[in-house]
Structures are given as C-alpha cells and as structure tokens.
Amino acid sequence: MATPENKLAFDAGWQYSPAPESTDHIKVRKRYGLFIGGDFVAPEKGKYFDTVNPATEEKLSRVALASDADVDKAVKAARKAYGPWVRMKPAERGKYIYRIARIMQERSREFAAIESLDGGKPIRESRDVDVPLAAAHFFYYAGWADKLEYAFPGRKARPLGVAGQIIPWNFPLLMAAWKIAPALACGNTVVLKPAETTPLTAMKLAEVVADAGIPDGVVNIVTGAGETGAAIVNHPGVDKIAFTGSTEVGRIIQQALAGTNKKYTLELGGKAANIIFADAAIDQAVEGIINGIFFNQGHVCCAGSRLFVQESVAEEVIQKLKDRMETLIVGDPLDKNTDIGAINSRQQLDTIESYLAIGQGEGGEMYQSSCPVPDKGYWCRPTLFTGVSQSNRVVQEEIFGPVLAIQTFRTFDEALTKANNTPYGLSGGVWTDKGAKIFKMTQSVRAGVVWANTFNKFDPTSPFGGYKESGMGREGGLHGLDAYLRLEA
Numbered sequence: 001m002a003t004p005e006n007k008l009a010f011d012a013g014w015q016y017s018p019a020p021e022s023t024d025h026i027k028v029r030k031r032y033g034l035f036i037g038g039d040f041v042a043p044e045k046g047k048y049f050d051t052v053n054p055a056t057e058e059k060l061s062r063v064a065l066a067s068d069a070d071v072d073k074a075v076k077a078a079r080k081a082y083g084p085w086v087r088m089k090p091a092e093r094g095k096y097i098y099r100i101a102r103i104m105q106e107r108s109r110e111f112a113a114i115e116s117l118d119g120g121k122p123i124r125e126s127r128d129v130d131v132p133l134a135a136a137h138f139f140y141y142a143g144w145a146d147k148l149e150y151a152f153p154g155r156k157a158r159p160l161g162v163a164g165q166i167i168p169w170n171f172p173l174l175m176a177a178w179k180i181a182p183a184l185a186c187g188n189t190v191v192l193k194p195a196e197t198t199p200l201t202a203m204k205l206a207e208v209v210a211d212a213g214i215p216d217g218v219v220n221i222v223t224g225a226g227e228t229g230a231a232i233v234n235h236p237g238v239d240k241i242a243f244t245g246s247t248e249v250g251r252i253i254q255q256a257l258a259g260t261n262k263k264y265t266l267e268l269g270g271k272a273a274n275i276i277f278a279d280a281a282i283d284q285a286v287e288g289i290i291n292g293i294f295f296n297q298g299h300v301c302c303a304g305s306r307l308f309v310q311e312s313v314a315e316e317v318i319q320k321l322k323d324r325m326e327t328l329i330v331g332d333p334l335d336k337n338t339d340i341g342a343i344n345s346r347q348q349l350d351t352i353e354s355y356l357a358i359g360q361g362e363g364g365e366m367y368q369s370s371c372p373v374p375d376k377g378y379w380c381r382p383t384l385f386t387g388v389s390q391s392n393r394v395v396q397e398e399i400f401g402p403v404l405a406i407q408t409f410r411t412f413d414e415a416l417t418k419a420n421n422t423p424y425g426l427s428g429g430v431w432t433d434k435g436a437k438i439f440k441m442t443q444s445v446r447a448g449v450v451w452a453n454t455f456n457k458f459d460p461t462s463p464f465g466g467y468k469e470s471g472m473g474r475e476g477g478l479h480g481l482d483a484y485l486r487l488e489a
Contacts, residue, residue: 026113028200031062034070034223035206037077038216044069049225051199054120055333055342055377063199066222071191071231074220078162078189079237081217086159086187094145097184099212101138104131107208111201115173116333118200120342120378121296123334133458134177137476140460141181144481148186151478156488159187160263161239163484164232167202168245169195169344170299170400176202178475179242180219186484188240189218193232196225197345230256238262240484244301247398247424247469265473265483267301267465269398270426273419274304274455275409275441278312280431284453286320289404292429292455294328294382297340298402299348301470302427304455306395307384307406308415314408318386321404325369325382332374340402343378352380352401359385359394364405390421398424412437420446425467429455448474 031048033040047065052058066074085093104111111134112126121130148157163183167175172194183190194202202221209219222228226249233241233256241264243253250268257264274292276285292304309317333341343349360366364385373379384404388395395405409415419428428447430438442450448466451457458464463479465471473483 026110026117028061028114028117029203032064032199032203032223034064034066034074035203035209035219035221036070036074036217037220038210038214040206043067044073049196051118051197052345053117054344055374057376057378060117061200063203063223066193066224066228066231068231070222071228071235072237074191074222075162075164075232075235075237077217078191078220081215082161082189085189085215085218090146090148090187093184093187094142096212096214097138097142097145097181100208100214101135101142103208103212104135104138104205107204108132108135111173111204113334114200114204116341119169119172119198120333120344121299122338122341124336124338125296130171130174133460134174137174137177137460138181141185141480144182145185148481148485151481152485152487154489157186158486158488160484160486161188162237163188163190163240163242164235164238165190165192165242166229166232166245167192167194169198170296170301172198173201173205175244176205178244178480182475182480183240183242183484184218186481188484189220191220191222191232191238193222193224193229196223199223233257240264242475242483243267247471250471263483263486265465265475266471267473267475268426268469268471269424270301270303270466270470271306271396271398271422271424272302272304272427272429272447273306273308273422273445274429275308275415275419275431276310276313276317277430277432277434277437278310279433280313281433281453282313282317282320285431286317286324288429288431288453288455289321290324290328293404294340294402295456297343297380299344299400300456301398302449302456303400304427304429305399305404306419306422307404308409308418309406310415311408311410318384318406321384322367325367325384326371328369328371328382330369330371330373330379330381340382343380343401346378348400349378349380352399352403355394355397355399355401355403356383359388359392359403359405362388362392362394364388364392364394390418396422412441416441416444423469426470427451427466
C-alpha cells in the first residue's frame with residue numbers, strides 16, 4: 001500500500017495555489033499518476049493532460065491520461081481485491097468506509113479549496129454543501145455495510161463484483177461519494193473515472209483511501225477523457241456501470257451494454273420546472289428560484305431552468321428576480337462573498353453563449369445582470385429569458401449554465417401540462433401555501449425528485465434519479481444499495 005513517503009516519491013514537486021484567507025496553505029501536486037492497486041503509478045503510454053483553473057485559465061496540474069492498458073490494469077487490480085474484500089466481515093468493511101468519511105472531514109478545507117480551484121464553483125458552496133454532503137454519504141453507507149439483511153428482508157443480497165463508475169465535472173467529489181460509498185458497503189470493488197476537467201478532488205480522495213488503509217485494489221481511480229470511460233464500459237471484467245453525465249453519452253453507454261449481463265444506472269440530463277402559484281410566499285419563492293438556477297453556475301442536472309409563474313403574479317415575480325440578480329456577485333470562486341463562480345471550461349462557456357444567441361434569435365427577451373466580471377477566465381452573468389414558448393430551444397434543451405427561461409400560466413392544468421412537456425424527467429419544484437395543491441402537483445409532475453417550497457435539498461437517505469431521457473435507476477438511500485446488489489430469494 002502506498003505510504004505518504006512513497007506517494008511523494010512519485011512526484012516530489014508541489015505547486016502552492018494561493019487563495020484568500022484560510023486557503024493559502026492548499027497544495028496541489030504538479031503531476032498526478034493513476035491510482036491503481038493502492039499506489040499512484042505512471043500511465044503505460046506516459047501521456048498526461050493539463051487541468052486548468054477556469055477562473056484564471058492557469059494550469060493547476062498535469063494528470064495521467066489512462067489508456068486501455070491502464071484501465072485493464074485497474075480492473076484486474078479490482079478483481080484481485082474483490083475476493084478478500086467480499087469475504088471480509090461486513091462490519092469491518094463499514095469501519096473502512098467510516099474512516100474515509102472521518103478523514104474527509106479532517107481535510108474538508110483542503111477538499112473545498114481544491115474543488116473550487118479546479119471546478120470554478122464558489123468556495124461557500126464547496127465548503128458548506130459539497131464536502132459535508134460527500135462525507136455524509138460515506139457515513140451513511142458505512143452504517144449499512146453490516147445491515148443489508150435488514151435493508152432487504154427475506155432476500156439474499158450479493159455484491160455484483162467490479163463496479164465501473166464514471167462521474168461528471170459539476171460535482172466531482174460528491175458524485176464520487178455517491179458512487180463509491182454504496183458500492184463498497186455492498187462488498188464491490190471500484191474503478192472510478194473522474195471528468196477530465198475536474199480530476200483533482202478525486203485524486204485527493206485517492207490519497208484519503210490510501211491513508212484510511214483500504215486494502216489495495218478495492219478502490220482504483222483512473223483519469224482521462226471519453227476514450228478512458230469507453231474502455232471501462234466495454235471491459236469484460238466490469239460487472240456494473242454507474243454513469244452520471246449527458247443524455248447523449250448515456251445513450252451510447254446503453255447501446256454498448258445491450259446484450260451484456262452488466263447491471264447499470266444512468267443519471268442523465270434535466271430541464272426542471274419550477275412552478276410558482278399566486279398564493280405562494282413570493283419572496284421565499286424568488287430566493288428558491290435564484291438558488292435553483294444559479295447554484296453552481298447552473299451546472300446542475302436538476303437545476304430549475306424552467307420557471308412557470310401564474311399570470312396574476314408574473315410581473316411582480318419577474319421584477320423581484322431581476323432585482324435579486326443585480327445583487328449577485330460573479331467573480332473569484334475562492335472569495336467567500338462570491339455568489340456565482342467561473343464556468344467550468346471554455347467549451348461549456350461556448351455552449352452557453354451559443355444558447356444565449358439562439359434564445360434571442362427565437363424572439364426571446366434576454367435580461368442579464370449588470371455586475372462586472374473579471375477580464376480573465378470563463379464567466380457568464382446570471383441570465384433570464386422572457387417571451388419564450390414551449391417550442392423554443394432554450395425551453396426544451398439543457399443549457400447547463402446560469403440561464404432561466406420564464407413562461408406564465410393561468411390554471412393548474414396548464415402549468416402541469418407545460419411542466420411535463422419535456423423529454424426530461426429528473427426534478428421539479430412547486431411553490432404554494434396550499435397543501436392539497438402541493439400533493440396534487442408533486443404526484444402529477446413526471447419527475448424523479450420534486451421539491452415543495454424549497455429546491456436543491458439533498459440527503460444521503462433520499463433516492464435521486466429520473467425518468468424518460470433523465471436516465472434510469474436511483475442513487476442514494478436504500479435504492480443506492482440495490483443498484484450494487486444482486487438480490488436473490
């Protein structure tokens with residue numbers, strides 16, 4: 001197993017990334033290898049790629065580019081580790097998972113700063129949401145490791161084997177926790193691939209795994225791009241695929257797995273409807289709408305990117321939204337006062353800007369806040385569109401940025417019809433002071449998660465997933481265990 005000494009020997013150079021106040025001590029390695037079999041190792045072909053700070057466009061580190069041979073090595077390491085891991089007493093497995101959670105808590109400031117450096121999200125969100133919630137998932141599933149017989153009474157719960165896991169760039173640490181924690185609790189071993197634009201917290205998590213004493217090969221982390229992910233999906237030694245990302249890639253994975261015996265879960269895109277009725281607490285609803293679409297720069301699959309407002313309060317709500325948008329600060333993600341950080345990459349910024357042009361070309365009226373933005377880096381001011389219809393692309397397609405499309409409605413049935421008129425079905429929200437209206441709407445909206453008088457609230461005990469083009473399967477809660485088990489009578 002890798003010790004701190006021999007891990008540092010792999011690349012003794014450290015790059016200090018200065019940040020305001022308490023984050024100036026954060027260290028990022030100049031180069032990262034692949035985490036396979038308990039050690040950081042060089043890639044077979046010796047290739048590396050840069051990971052860049054989207055707020056400054058400066059290189060943070062060089063990260064190994066895994067080839068098919070590297071993926072094969074990682075899968076074999078996971079397969080070798082599977083036997084001893086699955087034979088280990090479940091309570092012992094739980095202790096290892098618990099240890100990961102505790103070390104994450106101890107290093108939470110470092111995780112938060114690296115998450116913001118590499119991904120562009122405000123430090124407030126990394127510090128107060130992402131890292132605590134990631135640790136909470138490890139704590140939660142550590143408790144289930146020796147209780148599977150109670151989770152699925154009357155059925156024999158058997159692990160699947162080697163789990164191949166591919167995560168996106170918007171919540172890299174949290175998505176890793178969502179996938180690794182239940183897989184380990186069920187007795188599986190793991191080969192994880194983080195997104196190419198945000199690999200650093202996954203590599204920091206690899207250090208935690210090693211320091212927690214997890215047996216070699218139980219958790220393997222390989223970095224790379226689409227070809228690396230495809231090698232994991234297609235590897236015959238992988239028994240389960242868990243993917244979070246775009247609907248387009250999800251379709252490709254589903255086709256690749258057709259005819260195989262591999263179990264899979266796909267958590268894909270979304271175009272959530274947030275519905276405000278005239279009887280809602282308007283100021284509270286406005287805050288919820290702001291959080292629903294501008295949290296993490298709109299880089300959220302369940303973002304409330306469609307807003308439906310009852311006609312009688314539409315003018316008031318839109319004006320309050322514009323006023324609130326003017327108070328939002330766009331800028332340095334490491335500044336605790338920042339509300340909206342940097343767009344994750346140049347490619348994503350180009351996509352967002354193309355949709356801004358599309359929305360205006362379709363006749364929508366665009367409003368952006370007047371806040372200043374830095375000269376360097378990837379930035380997009382908070383944006384909303386009014387005067388759009390159901391057929392407009394900014395209403396139908398996932399933009400994955402801080403862009404809100406607003407429409408009005410008169411009746412309950414009209415709001416419901418518009419909310420369900422989308423190929424996606426991941427999430428939604430309803431704002432009203434009538435309990436009966438909440439129950440009726442939440443039961444009728446075709447979405448996996450529907451919030452009432454709040455938005456973007458998550459808990460390890462609660463399942464998350466969608467319908468239609470938003471994927472299949474659930475993560476979190478007992479459902480998250482089921483995804484990594486073969487249940488027998």
